Amino acid sequence: MRSTAPAVALLALAVVLAGCGAEESALGPGIRPVLSPIDQGEVPDGTTVYDTDVPAVARLDGDLRAALTAASDRAADEDVILLVNSGWRSPELQERLLRDAVTTYGSREEAARWVATPETSAHVSGDAVDVGPFDGAYWLDLHGAEFGLCRIYVNEPWHFELRPEARSAGCPQQYLDPTEDPRLAG
Structure with missing residues (x-):
């Protein structure tokens, strides 16, 4: 029995x-x-904005994704590929990235120059995308304002957010790093 x-x-x-x-x-x-790394927002190599089956792309803000799609179409016409290296992230993934940054940089203060908390991260809300490769990020830095896509931080040439007003007024001045961004205070 x-x-x-x-x-x-x-x-x-x-x-x-x-x-x-x-x-x-x-x-x-x-x-x-238990979520897989992909379901938490990790991005497989070679992901583009067209890979909407990848949660990091699918869970981006719709307007951000539309602007990035338009930019990707135009970049492709100029033989430039825009890859999505990071997009939406779960709070758990963001917390892990922050812990890893503290280990790498030696303190929470120094890590804050590179990684936001889950409560303040524009990635967790689906409002930020990190692009690559270098040529793609450079192209988007030069042409992103036409699509309302702006580089936000001097120290992160891959990090872009939607600023619709940039289409007519240009992108706002960049912060040196996330510690200067008033949205992240808290």
Whole structure:
């Protein structure tokens, strides 16, 4: 006769987890799915704005994605490829990137020059995209304002955000790095 103890233990664990304030999910109360790196916002090599099956692209703000698509079409006409190196990110991925940056740069203050918190990151909200390769980022830096796409930080030549007013007024002055960006204070 088989013991029911393992099944009872799993049920008890599920009940405890459900009572710990975990988010609701399609799997049931308190059970959160384990997301793959791609589902958290990591980007496979060679991803473009046309790869809308990739969550990092699909979960970008619609207006940002439309502007990036128009820019990519024009860049392709000039034999320049725009790759999406990063787009939307889950809060969990952003937190991991921040922890990695603290390890790399030695302090949270220095890491803040490169990686925002999940609460302030324009990637988490789907409002930022990092492009490559170098030629693509350079092309977008030169022509992005025509599409409302602006480079935001001097130290991040790959990071672009939508600024619709740039189509007529040009891109705003760049911040030296994210620590100068008042949107990230907090």
